[in-house]
Amino acid sequence: MKLATWNVNSLGVRLPQVLDWLAAQQASGAPVDVLALQELKLTDDKFPADAFESIGYHAQWFGQKTYNGVALLSRTPASDIIKNIPGFDDDMSRVITGTVALAGALAGAPGVRVIGAYFPNGQEPGSDKFEYKMEWLTALRRWVKDELAAYPNLVLMGDYNITFDEDDVWDPVNLEGTIHCTEEERYHLRALIALGLTDSHRLFPQPPKSYSWWDYRDAGFRRNRGLRIDHILVSNALKRQVTACTIDKTPRKNERPSDHAPVVVEITPGPAPGSCE
């Protein structure tokens, strides 16, 4: 089972690239089962559900004019949809959650709870937007704790706008303490991990200087001046079944690319707990 997250920086602009990418994955023999999209930048009435349906995907979406906006695409329908963080009043569309069947699992096995999220950017430490980011992170953690208790198979993926540590930063010395790299943000990221989640990326050997975002300015991608801010966190129940995690830089080489690359995990259901190996 393949799950992915991609901040497309305007689905209106990037739709052809998303369709192409999904088709290429399909052609490779390992189609994406679930894709979380961020920064749709379009209202719900403009969401191209037909285009996704025509290539075999169900969609759930939560749009917003100009900014934000998230969606979940899945090859089987998602159920129990939640938009944003329950109990946290927010006028931005940042989170969409649903349950999908665990492909390859035995019939009747519990599905996977998938949370797709576009974390606040935060602009700069000390700003109002940074304060909002901190409050949002606190609310997210409180809610994810409850979701984990209800759904042991859980994936939290999206654009976190936070690096874990210097390995996620192209210039850790000069960017220390700047947005995406502050101790306050990283505290919240570690606190999510402490709920019982694992960073899929670090379960496997990865190329050095692996990033998921490169600034459009200053030829950031060509010079690999990037940050790893897009993450796929998996619950402990799923961790043993994660068999791969990669950042696919291919779409970043397109004409008019998003500034983010998709991050992809493979989950291969093992034997049911208690069964003989």
Add this chain to the structure above:
DNA sequence: ATGTCACCTGGTAGGTGA
């Protein structure tokens, strides 16, 4: 050393957010 993109409003650019 330098270097962007997308979207809005309200216009034939400027502002905002990232």
